[in-house]
Amino acid sequence: MSSRKENCYPIMHFAPDYGWLNDPNGLVYHDGIFELYYQSNPNGVEWDDMTWGHARSTDLIHWEELEPVLYPDENGMMYSGCGLRNDRGELGLPKDALLFPYTAAGFDEGLSNPYFTIRLAYSTDGGASLIKRGDKLLQEMAPDNRDPKVFWHEESKAYVLVLWIEKNDFGIFRSENMQNFELSQRITLEGGFECPDLFELPVIGDDGNVSEKRWVFWAADGMYFVGDFDGYKFTPTQDKKKAYFITTLPYAAQTWSGDPKGRVIQIPWLRTKCVYNQTTSTMGIPRELTLRKINGSYVIKHAIPEEITSRVQPVSELTKGESSYISKDSAIFLDLDNLSGSTVNLYASGENDPFVTLKYNDRTGAIGISDGKVTEFMFLGREHRDKATIIYDRGIIELTTGDDTILQMTDLPHLRSIECNRISFESGEGNLKVGMIY
Amino acid sequence: MSSRKENCYPIMHFAPDYGWLNDPNGLVYHDGIFELYYQSNPNGVEWDDMTWGHARSTDLIHWEELEPVLYPDENGMMYSGCGLRNDRGELGLPKDALLFPYTAAGFDEGLSNPYFTIRLAYSTDGGASLIKRGDKLLQEMAPDNRDPKVFWHEESKAYVLVLWIEKNDFGIFRSENMQNFELSQRITLEGGFECPDLFELPVIGDDGNVSEKRWVFWAADGMYFVGDFDGYKFTPTQDKKKAYFITTLPYAAQTWSGDPKGRVIQIPWLRTKCVYNQTTSTMGIPRELTLRKINGSYVIKHAIPEEITSRVQPVSELTKGESSYISKDSAIFLDLDNLSGSTVNLYASGENDPFVTLKYNDRTGAIGISDGKVTEFMFLGREHRDKATIIYDRGIIELTTGDDTILQMTDLPHLRSIECNRISFESGEGNLKVGMIY
Numbered sequence: 001m002s003s004r005k006e007n008c009y010p011i012m013h014f015a016p017d018y019g020w021l022n023d024p025n026g027l028v029y030h031d032g033i034f035e036l037y038y039q040s041n042p043n044g045v046e047w048d049d050m051t052w053g054h055a056r057s058t059d060l061i062h063w064e065e066l067e068p069v070l071y072p073d074e075n076g077m078m079y080s081g082c083g084l085r086n087d088r089g090e091l092g093l094p095k096d097a098l099l100f101p102y103t104a105a106g107f108d109e110g111l112s113n114p115y116f117t118i119r120l121a122y123s124t125d126g127g128a129s130l131i132k133r134g135d136k137l138l139q140e141m142a143p144d145n146r147d148p149k150v151f152w153h154e155e156s157k158a159y160v161l162v163l164w165i166e167k168n169d170f171g172i173f174r175s176e177n178m179q180n181f182e183l184s185q186r187i188t189l190e191g192g193f194e195c196p197d198l199f200e201l202p203v204i205g206d207d208g209n210v211s212e213k214r215w216v217f218w219a220a221d222g223m224y225f226v227g228d229f230d231g232y233k234f235t236p237t238q239d240k241k242k243a244y245f246i247t248t249l250p251y252a253a254q255t256w257s258g259d260p261k262g263r264v265i266q267i268p269w270l271r272t273k274c275v276y277n278q279t280t281s282t283m284g285i286p287r288e289l290t291l292r293k294i295n296g297s298y299v300i301k302h303a304i305p306e307e308i309t310s311r312v313q314p315v316s317e318l319t320k321g322e323s324s325y326i327s328k329d330s331a332i333f334l335d336l337d338n339l340s341g342s343t344v345n346l347y348a349s350g351e352n353d354p355f356v357t358l359k360y361n362d363r364t365g366a367i368g369i370s371d372g373k374v375t376e377f378m379f380l381g382r383e384h385r386d387k388a389t390i391i392y393d394r395g396i397i398e399l400t401t402g403d404d405t406i407l408q409m410t411d412l413p414h415l416r417s418i419e420c421n422r423i424s425f426e427s428g429e430g431n432l433k434v435g436m437i438y
Numbered sequence: 439m440s441s442r443k444e445n446c447y448p449i450m451h452f453a454p455d456y457g458w459l460n461d462p463n464g465l466v467y468h469d470g471i472f473e474l475y476y477q478s479n480p481n482g483v484e485w486d487d488m489t490w491g492h493a494r495s496t497d498l499i500h501w502e503e504l505e506p507v508l509y510p511d512e513n514g515m516m517y518s519g520c521g522l523r524n525d526r527g528e529l530g531l532p533k534d535a536l537l538f539p540y541t542a543a544g545f546d547e548g549l550s551n552p553y554f555t556i557r558l559a560y561s562t563d564g565g566a567s568l569i570k571r572g573d574k575l576l577q578e579m580a581p582d583n584r585d586p587k588v589f590w591h592e593e594s595k596a597y598v599l600v601l602w603i604e605k606n607d608f609g610i611f612r613s614e615n616m617q618n619f620e621l622s623q624r625i626t627l628e629g630g631f632e633c634p635d636l637f638e639l640p641v642i643g644d645d646g647n648v649s650e651k652r653w654v655f656w657a658a659d660g661m662y663f664v665g666d667f668d669g670y671k672f673t674p675t676q677d678k679k680k681a682y683f684i685t686t687l688p689y690a691a692q693t694w695s696g697d698p699k700g701r702v703i704q705i706p707w708l709r710t711k712c713v714y715n716q717t718t719s720t721m722g723i724p725r726e727l728t729l730r731k732i733n734g735s736y737v738i739k740h741a742i743p744e745e746i747t748s749r750v751q752p753v754s755e756l757t758k759g760e761s762s763y764i765s766k767d768s769a770i771f772l773d774l775d776n777l778s779g780s781t782v783n784l785y786a787s788g789e790n791d792p793f794v795t796l797k798y799n800d801r802t803g804a805i806g807i808s809d810g811k812v813t814e815f816m817f818l819g820r821e822h823r824d825k826a827t828i829i830y831d832r833g834i835i836e837l838t839t840g841d842d843t844i845l846q847m848t849d850l851p852h853l854r855s856i857e858c859n860r861i862s863f864e865s866g867e868g869n870l871k872v873g874m875i876y
Binding site for chain 2: 045046047048190191248273274275276277280361363364366368370373374375376377413414416417
């Protein structure tokens with residue numbers, strides 16, 4: 001494993017020491033650990049040689065990178081899949097084993113199978129190493145079918161596997177013993193593509209309590225479908241919606257199985273750029289998903305999980321003209337409560353000019369983020385101008401509206417290696433709450 | 439009109455002196471001039487106060503910026519529309535008048551009409567100033583309906599107007615006299631959204647000759663539908679396709695009416711970033727569209743028009759280790775004929791380190807574009823690795839595969855003000871043809 005050669009890594013957005021990263025894979029919680037496997041090219045900064053890389057965290061903030069676990073073989077490169085605990089003791093494996101359905105990306109260049117095949121690996125050492133089983137989980141549906149996501153559906157007593165088949169078509173499969181999954185439904189979800197996920201979310205009412213639960217079918221580009229699921233068939237009950245307002249940075253988000261509090265926590269791949277020929281792309285910040293009913297339709301909320309919020313260190317509450325020093329090794333949390341034309345500057349140690357300026361235009365609802373030469377714009381939207389949270393992490397920015405319904409990310413890769421030492425609230429009314437996490 | 443304050447403008451990609459730009463509008467050719475109106479905020483670098491800005495060119499390379507022509511009024515902001523010559527002498531206007539159907543974006547904030555309305559402006563001074571007629575061209579179909587594109591359909595003797603209605607729904611309207619357009623077809627084109635265009639393209643056979651013609655229905659995000667059109671109804675005859683492989687930079691492309699050679703020439707908005715708080719976004723390079731039949735389906739080719747190709751000045755043909763000086767005020771054309779692991783460096787005057795390096799990986803088909811810190815990747819695709827053209831214009835890059843079927847753009851805004859003075863072919867086999875345009 002290479003050491004971190006350049007100062008080009010964000011604080012809380014996971015990036016491997018070296019190489020290319022894309023989809024999160026095999027997300028499973030066990031024994032206090034959130035496992036994070038991912039599509040990786042350990043040999044270069046471009047997409048190639050797809051391997052399952054491996055990292056883990058106990059707090060969803062700090063990620064320890066470990067050795068890769070699945071390498072390409074005679075069945076193809078190792079494409080996306082999921083993870084779950086073997087709580088029911090299937091396949092003659094212990095109950096504390098971890099199961100990893102994955103895609104072997106068969107190409108027609110001398111490999112044994114021209115189809116992508118869906119297979120199983122498992123771990124009996126707590127996820128440190130994965131062993132491939134020889135068998136396939138299901139009969140292939142189409143040459144490029146891929147991205148299995150599996151969970152146990154208690155009500156109908158079966159493992160449910162969702163798979164992308166082709167175009168906008170997905171398959172829902174069932175098995176009672178994690179073998180020989182049988183097709184239960186083939187469904188076209190117009191606008192959906194790749195990396196399906198299927199989960200039940202609580203609907204949070206105006207009083208903050210859970211009023212009901214609804215199922216969500218999720219696809220890679222953030223298109224999601226709210227509906228009913230009985231273990232056999234998913235039936236959308238409202239028009240498709242798209243998460244991630246405006247931005248095209250996040251993709252292929254997956255949820256963890258086995259969260260001890262029963263929460264649905266999701267992490268996306270962020271398509272951040274290659275920096276210093278060292279590392280390409282990062283993971284996003286994990287988010288806890290719930291639903292909220294707005295104007296008669298269900299909308300996903302993307303909240304920061306309490307593991308993270310509870311570790312945000314308050315730094316100061318600034319009013320206009322004030323500034324505050326912060327630790328240069330931290331990601332910055334900004335709580336924007338009054339956004340009338342505010343300007344916030346970030347400074348590197350010993351510098352008189354800010355390396356980045358955030359400027360809110362309360363007429364257009366846009367936040368301009370400028371490094372002095374280039375300005376990016378993020379948008380709160382007309383109905384969400386009052387309150388927002390910004391996380392600034394070494395050039396990666398995540399903006400969330402106060403109600404957590406709109407989440408945007410942007411990447412300023414030229415700022416990746418600049419350490420922020422001071423923050424000032426140049427102009428604007430009200431208070432600017434500053435926190436940091438490290 | 440402000441002067442060009444900073445050295446932050448590309449050479450051949452149009453950008454206004456100051457302000458925000460989006461969709462091209464009112465594209466019409468007359469008297470040797472390609473008129474280019476566009477969605478503009480002349481008052482700021484963010485989207486707002488939508489106005490029709492105005493530029494024109496005689497060679498599709500150099501654009502002269504003129505005064506804006508349509509300002510917001512009591513019917514709303516001035517949203518997108520098209521342009522055509524009044525060759526048939528409609529509306530009591532001279533035959534050399536220019537007609538401009540446009541969208542008045544009525545909002546419900548104190549304006550006369552809560553619907554977007556489709557109206558007509560015209561010019562009797564060759565496009566320098568536009569006069570709004572009071573009447574509406576058609577009965578509104580939905581609150582946000584917009585983006586009329588109009589042409590005369592000779593076979594069925596009517597003006598045809600295509601309009602975006604809502605969601606993936608478009609309308610085709612007809613009129614014999616440019617007034618009171620009547621709905622002829624409402625069509626759902628799944629995946630299509632905004633800014634429709636409808637045009638007939640020649641299909642170029644393997645022998646280089648036109649073998650047939652096919653109609654194309656185009657939508658803003660580059661989704662296009664090939665099919666039949668009889669003046670009344672459009673019938674798709676193949677699955678939708680998406681132009682612009684991978685990139686999300688281009689949007690809302692529109693074609694010129696009245697090209698003297700009958701060509702279909704299209705220009706997209708490129709969502710390039712705001713530089714120096716001076717200018718946000720540019721236009722792409724105009725492309726001549728034709729069709730090619732590949733594996734049984736029609737695919738759009740995006741060729742550089744002869745106005746531009748005929749003005750490319752050959753500079754040199756470099757082999758490995760050679761370099762060549764070029765004019766610092768030019769856009770650079772690179773003809774890549776043999777791409778086995780080539781590396782090309784661009785240098786600013788007096789600098790020993792390149793400000794940008796283009797590196798082709800012949801294993802993955804990716805071209806990495808690095809400024810030393812950050813690398814972007816563009817992809818030729820497995821079937822197009824042999825030949826490509828790259829245009830480098832002050833940080834804006836357009837990559838086209840040798841057969842013109844794949845077109846990608848990228849924006850490196852931090853390089854916008856760097857003038858290239860020398861180019862070297864560091865490594866790679868074969869010859870690198872270098873040309874420039876200024």
